[in-house]
Amino acid sequence: MFVLTELGKRLVEAREEKGMSLDDLMAATKIQKRYLLAIEQGNYDIIPGKFYVRAFIKQYAEAVGLNPEQLFEEFRKDVPSTYNDEVSDKLSNIKPQRELPKPASKVLELLPTILIIGGIIVVIAIIYVIVQAVNHDSGQKNNQAAPQQSESKYEVSEDSSLAKDQKKKEKASSDDKKKII
Incomplete structure (x- = not known):
């Protein structure tokens, strides 16, 4: 087991002041618990690459409310330096998700x-x-x-009474015409 480094002690104190467990910190930073423990213990060898060490320390510090730049300056000898600080800056600019998506x-x-x-x-x-x-x-x-x-x-059949009446009228009118002549 590793002894906590000065940087590790500072990070643990800040985490405990915030009332956060390692699991809470893991959820906030999306960094695996074993890497968080390695940072607290100063065991940077298990973290894949120096720029990840710096990036993880920066995310850890931001999550517990510490200024990462001030920590890097203060613990320069404990934190491994990288040739490409830009990569760690870009990686550490990822904000921890603390709120649910809208x-x-x-x-x-x-x-x-x-x-x-x-x-x-x-x-x-x-x-x-x-x-x-x-x-x-x-x-x-x-x-x-x-x-x-x-x-x-309206069709009238030959047998209907209307037809008979009509025939009578026609016969009478023809009889009247004969009388006149």
């Missing part, structure tokens, strides 16, 4: 509901158009059949 906008939340309602409206419109077309077609068939029925209503 929910999608209201439109995106309501989109499934809007699509379902729109689909229902389209189905109702299609049914309405089909019913109207069927009613229109049957209405035309009824109109074509109606004139045939109306013609038959």
Whole structure:
């Protein structure tokens, strides 16, 4: 087991003041617990690469509320230096996720509901158009059949009383004409 270095002691004290466990710190920084322990113990050999050591220390310090640049300056002899500090700066600029991701906008939340309602409206419109077309077609068939029925209503058969009355009138008018002549 390793003895805590001065830098490790400082980081542990800051973490404990914040009331954070290593698991809490791991969730906040997304750094594996074994690497966090290695930083606290000064066992940088298990961390893959010097720039990761600096980046992990920087993220650890930011998560517990310490100024990482001040720590690097103060513990220069404990922290391994790298030839490419830019890489560690870029890597450590990743902010720890402390808050839950924001929910999608209201439109995106309501989109499934809007699509379902729109689909229902389209189905109702299609049914309405089909019913109207069927009613229109049957209405035309009824109109074509109606004139045939109306013609038959006014047809007079030879045996009907109307026909007999008509014949009597015609005979009487022809008799009147004969008398006049």
